[in-house]
Amino acid sequence: MRDVSIIGVGMTRFGKFEDRDMKDLGREAVWTALNDAGVGIKDIQVAYVANAVGQQLTELKGTIGQHVLTSAGIFGIPVINVENACTGGSTSLRGAYLEVASGNADVALAVGVEKLFCGDSAKSAQTMAAGTIYAKFGFMFVALYALQLKKWMAASGATKLHFAKVAAKNKYNGSLNPYAQFQKAMTVEQILESRVVAEPLTQFMCSTMADGAAAAIVCSSDIAKKISQKYPIQIAACELVSGTYNIPGEEHEEITTRAALKAYEKAGIGPEDVQVVEVHDAMSPAELRMYEELHLCKPGEAGMMIDEGHTTLTGRIPVNPSGGLAAKGHPISATGLAQVYEVVTQMRGEAGKRQVTNNPKVGLVENAGGWTMDDNAACAVTILKK
Amino acid sequence: MDKKRIPVQEGLFIEADPGTGKSYLIGNKCKKCGLTAFPKTPVCPRCQIQDTMEETKFEGKGTLDSYSIVQAALPGFQQPSIQAYINLDNGPKMWSLVTGCEPTEGSLKLGMKMEMVIDKIRDDEEGNELISYQFKPAGK
Ligand SMILES: [Zn+2]
Numbered sequence: 001m002r003d004v005s006i007i008g009v010g011m012t013r014f015g016k017f018e019d020r021d022m023k024d025l026g027r028e029a030v031w032t033a034l035n036d037a038g039v040g041i042k043d044i045q046v047a048y049v050a051n052a053v054g055q056q057l058t059e060l061k062g063t064i065g066q067h068v069l070t071s072a073g074i075f076g077i078p079v080i081n082v083e084n085a086c087t088g089g090s091t092s093l094r095g096a097y098l099e100v101a102s103g104n105a106d107v108a109l110a111v112g113v114e115k116l117f118c119g120d121s122a123k124s125a126q127t128m129a130a131g132t133i134y135a136k137f138g139f140m141f142v143a144l145y146a147l148q149l150k151k152w153m154a155a156s157g158a159t160k161l162h163f164a165k166v167a168a169k170n171k172y173n174g175s176l177n178p179y180a181q182f183q184k185a186m187t188v189e190q191i192l193e194s195r196v197v198a199e200p201l202t203q204f205m206c207s208t209m210a211d212g213a214a215a216a217i218v219c220s221s222d223i224a225k226k227i228s229q230k231y232p233i234q235i236a237a238c239e240l241v242s243g244t245y246n247i248p249g250e251e252h253e254e255i256t257t258r259a260a261l262k263a264y265e266k267a268g269i270g271p272e273d274v275q276v277v278e279v280h281d282a283m284s285p286a287e288l289r290m291y292e293e294l295h296l297c298k299p300g301e302a303g304m305m306i307d308e309g310h311t312t313l314t315g316r317i318p319v320n321p322s323g324g325l326a327a328k329g330h331p332i333s334a335t336g337l338a339q340v341y342e343v344v345t346q347m348r349g350e351a352g353k354r355q356v357t358n359n360p361k362v363g364l365v366e367n368a369g370g371w372t373m374d375d376n377a378a379c380a381v382t383i384l385k386k
Numbered sequence: 387m388d389k390k391r392i393p394v395q396e397g398l399f400i401e402a403d404p405g406t407g408k409s410y411l412i413g414n415k416c417k418k419c420g421l422t423a424f425p426k427t428p429v430c431p432r433c434q435i436q437d438t439m440e441e442t443k444f445e446g447k448g449t450l451d452s453y454s455i456v457q458a459a460l461p462g463f464q465q466p467s468i469q470a471y472i473n474l475d476n477g478p479k480m481w482s483l484v485t486g487c488e489p490t491e492g493s494l495k496l497g498m499k500m501e502m503v504i505d506k507i508r509d510d511e512e513g514n515e516l517i518s519y520q521f522k523p524a525g526k
Pocket residue numbers: 416417418419420421430431432433434438
């Protein structure tokens with residue numbers, strides 16, 4: 001296997017864009033990534049395009065990747081359409097990465113694109129919930145997060161105040177991010193006093209629907225400096241797992257931990273080396289669980305991590321400098337590549353007002369999604385280094 | 387026109403079985419290792435070989451594993467709702483809506499005994515009642 005580097009990243013702002021379709025959003029992300037890398041359309045030899053609910057919510061009823069890429073001027077090459085719920089973006093990146101690592105291609109493109117606002121919010125909500133077999137019985141993901149977090153609070157000693165603190169940190173980061181859906185800082189008090197959605201979760205701890213797209217261009221590390229002026233960020237590992245049967249009363253390893261341990265081993269990099277992180281926090285407090293499940297701290301230390309400010313922009317190990325899903329918005333399949341966008345941008349030192357201050361050499365992206373067998377359906381952990 | 391009662395999904399439960407007068411959940415159980423599943427799974431996830439699962443009925447009694455009171459709902463569903471995991475007696479852990487009690491933190495306790503009821507969960511677009519299994523605090 002060859003070493004693979006990211007040479008270009010691009011994303012649209014996330015938000016509600018009634019007059020923009022997936023082709024328009026995808027084109028912007030792809031061309032931003034091309035221009036960022038300084039390569040042309042003809043350099044791209046293969047493309048992976050992730051989308052989750054476009055067939056249900058838009059006029060595109062199949063081969064969405066080809067439709068989106070054609071509008072960007074890219075055609076004739078192999079295009080692989082990817083659906084993997086919220087993990088679609090990282091799954092696309094993994095496809096592009098493996099194409100280059102295997103020697104099958106020198107330059108590959110990964111895209112994630114999603115359009116959730118379709119003029120009928122009830123339809124959007126139903127479609128997003130339909131990823132689980134329980135949706136027709138009234139199941140809601142926010143309830144699942146809430147009851148898991150309640151259990152976890154009892155085990156870890158984390159409190160609702162910790163939940164609000166992590167949400168406030170992320171709202172502040174989002175307020176500095178021009179690509180975030182919500183660019184407004186909020187106090188711990190404002191978050192605690194906002195409407196309770198599902199105890200212990202309040203409105204401003206939760207992510208919302210968004211439209212958006214993100215893209216990355218990867219190439220063989222040995223040609224990266226020849227074809228691009230950008231400092232290449234190497235993919236040290238891009239591991240993907242699916243859920244395992246969660247049998248009551250039996251040991252069940254968290255899916256995030258399984259993916260992370262595989263990635264740490266593949267990369268030859270340990271959690272103690274990681275210096276900037278983006279995690280999949282569909283509800284901001286889930287970030288605290290991820291500190292422990294990614295082994296960024298010991299069990300029971302998540303509350304301390306936020307209390308002592310270790311994960312702020314100026315901390316020892318900044319987490320979700322983008323603002324995370326609750327501030328940035330969560331266009332399902334675009335999310336994973338937007339996380340990659342953020343970590344690459346931070347490692348290059350190009351993040352402007354939200355630039356982390358520890359000059360990170362190693363970054364990590366965690367991106368989970370779906371629900372089967374009482375476990376997430378998918379989880380990807382990507383480790384980047386320079 | 388009379389409203390019809392339509393199961394949300396066929397094959398998941400039996401409403402008031404004529405023999406016993408009781409309602410049942412339909413799941414399956416592994417002949418080899420005893421693992422139970424609801425809804426049914428064709429291949430035992432522990433043994434991971436084919437042809438070991440056989441259909442079984444669960445009486446719909448269990449205990450409350452975890453719950454959440456949600457001030458939001460999918461279209462057509464009641465809001466607020468109580469969403470919970472139930473540990474079925476002699477069966478697996480399963481997700482369910484909870485009915486038959488106030489949607490307040492005080493009305494539920496982890497580990498409390500729960501029992502299944504077959505009841506309406508929402509009306510469909512034609513005004514029929516969609517029915518499904520739900521759980522309520524036992525004896526209520
Ligand atoms: Zn078995």
